[in-house]
Amino acid sequence: MHNFEFIRPADPAAAIAAAARAKTAQQGADVRFMGGGTTLIDLMKLNVEIPDRVLDINRLPFDKIEDTADRGLMIGATVRNSDLAYHAKVQRDYSVLSQAILQGASAQIRNMATVGGNLLQRTRCVYFRDTAMPCNKRESGSGCPAITGHNRTLAILGTSDHCIATNPSDMCVALAALDATIHIQGPKGLRTVAFGDFHLLPGNTPHRETVLEPGDLITHVTLPAPSSGSKHLYLKLRDRASYEFALASAAVVLTMASGKIARARIALGGVGTKPWRSPEAETALIGKPANDTTFRQAAEAAVRDAKPQSENRFKIELAKRCLTHALRTAAAS
Numbered sequence: 001m002h003n004f005e006f007i008r009p010a011d012p013a014a015a016i017a018a019a020a021r022a023k024t025a026q027q028g029a030d031v032r033f034m035g036g037g038t039t040l041i042d043l044m045k046l047n048v049e050i051p052d053r054v055l056d057i058n059r060l061p062f063d064k065i066e067d068t069a070d071r072g073l074m075i076g077a078t079v080r081n082s083d084l085a086y087h088a089k090v091q092r093d094y095s096v097l098s099q100a101i102l103q104g105a106s107a108q109i110r111n112m113a114t115v116g117g118n119l120l121q122r123t124r125c126v127y128f129r130d131t132a133m134p135c136n137k138r139e140s141g142s143g144c145p146a147i148t149g150h151n152r153t154l155a156i157l158g159t160s161d162h163c164i165a166t167n168p169s170d171m172c173v174a175l176a177a178l179d180a181t182i183h184i185q186g187p188k189g190l191r192t193v194a195f196g197d198f199h200l201l202p203g204n205t206p207h208r209e210t211v212l213e214p215g216d217l218i219t220h221v222t223l224p225a226p227s228s229g230s231k232h233l234y235l236k237l238r239d240r241a242s243y244e245f246a247l248a249s250a251a252v253v254l255t256m257a258s259g260k261i262a263r264a265r266i267a268l269g270g271v272g273t274k275p276w277r278s279p280e281a282e283t284a285l286i287g288k289p290a291n292d293t294t295f296r297q298a299a300e301a302a303v304r305d306a307k308p309q310s311e312n313r314f315k316i317e318l319a320k321r322c323l324t325h326a327l328r329t330a331a332a333s
């Protein structure tokens with residue numbers, strides 16, 4: 001690992017001012033925030049990330065989970081993934097989030113990982129993590145060997161000719177289904193971004209993964225008031241039962257009325273270049289009876305635009321079965 005300066009800024013303004021001096025935002029920036037370090041330090045050991053300065057943000061006042069005035073929840077960016085997953089209100093009212101977090105990584109990693117860091121975790125594409133290989137995400141314009149190479153675990157939705165990497169987060173799939181909002185404090189002040197607008201599709205700029213600008217610090221994530229009587233489920237399918245990323249996952253939040261589906265929020269993981277909210281599946285569910293025909297139609301709609309690669313065509317059927325089973329299980333709960 002190369003030499004770098006480690007700094008513990010005293011307040012958010014000092015952290016933002018220091019990070020705003022970076023030439024780029026996040027990916028490739030020479031000044032970086034550090035939450036749990038479970039992504040950043042990993043990638044620094046591989047020389048994939050080579051910042052000159054690392055700002056430890058763990059002493060900033062963003063470690064609380066609090067109720068909001070409109071019966072929602074405000075989650076600080078340095079809240080640990082484990083603390084969020086085991087929070088009583090999260091387990092009761094937003095259980096899809098608790099389930100998703102607890103199916104990710106390992107207990108030790110969840111104890112270190114922060115909410116802000118999880119939002120920004122990087123892809124597990126093998127070429128991205130190997131500096132001997134070209135990779136458009138790591139080095140813009142160098143090429144994408146995954147398109148003709150190992151792509152079994154990579155994305156089938158939202159891909160481009162420049163990058164087909166999957167967003168690996170479980171937590172983010174649940175946040176997509178929960179209509180979360182991200183709160184950002186930057187050199188120009190405070191702003192909020194709807195969860196669906198935060199991550200970017202790769203297009204021809206796969207090195208740019210989010211809307212963050214230099215100096216932008218994620219301070220909180222908010223969740224709206226829970227939808228009364230809703231049924232929550234996160235289902236994750238993977239090569240082994242623990243310590244493994246999703247091949248396909250589904251976050252489902254359903255509200256039933258008179259045997260029909262009155263409200264549906266659906267997101268998929270392991271198949272998209274960003275956490276994949278599916279308005280197509282939601283439209284196919286709303287107003288319909290909760291039965292296998294409806295669930296299968298919603299699953300078909302969710303992957304209608306899928307573009308498989310040489311090794312991952314199986315993900316289309318896997319994602320359909322994953323969502324169908326998640327819907328069936330949630331509706332019956």
Ligand SMILES: Cc1cc2nc3c(=O)[nH]c(=O)nc-3n(C[C@H](O)[C@H](O)[C@H](O)COP(=O)(O)OP(=O)(O)OC[C@H]3O[C@@H](n4cnc5c(N)ncnc54)[C@H](O)[C@@H]3O)c2cc1C
Binds near residue numbers: 033041106109216
């Ligand atoms: C072996 C292993 C297995 C894993 N398995 C899974 C899995 O199954 N499912 C899953 O979802 N995840 C998995 N993960 C990933 C893990 O969830 C992430 O590494 C973790 O959530 C990142 O959080 P962190 O706080 O450690 O991030 P850090 O490493 O501290 O930061 C990550 C990025 O976010 C930036 N950053 C951090 N906080 C902020 C902020 N407040 N504002 C702006 N920028 C910020 C950093 O500069 C960095 O770019 C796994 C990780 C490992 C190592």
Ligand code: SF4
Binds near residue numbers: 127134136143154164
């Ligand atoms: S899929 Fe994306 S991350 Fe993987 S090699 Fe191609 S450009 Fe790099």
